[in-house]
Amino acid sequence: MDVLEPELIWVDGRCYRFYENTAWKNIHTSVPYMEDKESICSNEESDSDIEIIPHDTLFKHTFYVPKIFYSHIIGTKGVTRKKLEHDTRTTIDIPKKGKDGNIVITGRERKAIISARHxxxxxxxxxxxxxxxxHFLSIPLNKKHIIDKYISFKNDILQKYNKTAHNIDESLFQNPSKLHLTIGMLKLFDDNEKKRAIDALTNCKENIIDPILKEMRPINIQLQGVACMNDDPTDVKILFAQITPNEKLQELIDKVAEYFIDIGIMEKEYEKIKLHATLMNTTFKDDYSARFKEGYNASEILKAYKDTLFGEIILNRIDISERHTATKDDYYKSICSIIF
Structure with missing residues (x-):
């Protein structure tokens, strides 16, 4: 069925069938994609944004791609690039390994260059x-009164619940300095993409956040009660503090996320952002092999702490945080922090 119904990927309004699976690779030796020509997937498209200029007796197109993707375009021993050049009858020049720069496509026909670019x-x-x-868009929660309440919650659980029976140990718990709400996850591969994300957040402040706050200020964030990400409370992987429903908070967060999605910096996962503060997660475990296999029994925790108040803050800051940069006592490194 993977061959008959491959994944469809949209890029700038164009639809492609993507055959990245073992079955297809066993049948074909070409690069694992083809542009879908069926009317169900394709629309009349404009390529006016692809600047092609005369170059001697040929045509040339120059464009920027983060260097992290060069190896994917070149392929093992240059196979992917050679295939691209052969199929489109173009020449594709890519900066050398470790170097920044632009990719240059040259060819005898404009449509060949457009095809290679696509x-x-x-x-x-x-x-x-x-x-x-x-990176990720975050709302820091590392305030002293929230941290103190969280540490009390953590110590209480470690004291009350038997490790063997519940599969609970200290490594499951979030680092207090990392407590946060996640608006959305980002992939920013170089300074250009970081600047684009920073500009996007600045624009959100001016055109989304400030107008909402002008209408209703302040917006409170209250953390009360706990819940889990799955239906079986005896086999939990993520346990989080719930956010008391707040229509204005939800509106603000959804609109910021929607803007980042619309400009292509963030992928859409849900219709609405589910704000939550992770307290316990199996991915934090010291034993890497058990991180994605073993859950823990949180059935008693969910009952005992269903109304626990972890604290309240006023929404006045959103960061673009860099993953894996938090320390024991400090929050994540931020490439941009807007205060309002």
């Missing part, structure tokens, strides 16, 4: 799916 765009888009998130 295929490279698809390779980049497909490659993004394989690369881990680098």
């Amino acid at each position: 295929r490279i765009d698809l390779l980049v888009e497909a490659s993004k799916k394989k690369i881990h998130y680098t």
Whole structure:
């Protein structure tokens, strides 16, 4: 069925069938994609944004791609690039390993260059799916009164619940300095993409956040009660503090996320952002092999702490935080922090 119904990937209004699976690779030796020509997927498209200029007796197109994607475009021993050049009858020049710069496509026909550019765009888009998130939009919760309440919650659980029976140990718990709400995950691969995200957040402040706050200020964030991400309370992987429903808070967060999605910096996962503060997560475990396999029994915790008040803050800050930069006592490194 993977061959008959491959994944469809949209890039700048174009639809492609993406055949990245073992079954297809066993049948074909070409790069694992093709542009979908069926009317169900494709619309009349404008390529006016692709600047092609005369170059001697040829045509040339120059464009920027973060260097992290060069290896995906070149392929093992240059196979992918050679295939692209052969299929489109173009020459594709890529900066040398470790160097920044532009990719240059040259060819005898404009349509050949456009085709090569479309295929490279698809390779980049497909490659993004394989690369881990680098940053995230966050609302810090590392205030002393919230941290104190969280540490009390943590110590209480470690004292009350038997490790063997509940599969609970200290490594499951969030670092107090990392307590936060996540608006959305980002993949920012170089300074250009970081600047784009910073500009986007600045624009959100001016056109989304400030107008909402002018209508209703302040917006409170209250953390009360706990819940889990799955239906079986005896086999939990993530336990989080719930956010008391607040229509204006939800509106503000959804609109910020929607803006980042619309300009292509963030992927859409849900219709509405589910704000939550992670307290316990199996991915925090010291034993890496058990992080994604073993859950813990949180059934008694969910009952005992269903009304626990962890604290309240006023929404006045959103960060673009860099993953894996928090320390024991400090919050995540921020490439941009807007205060309002």
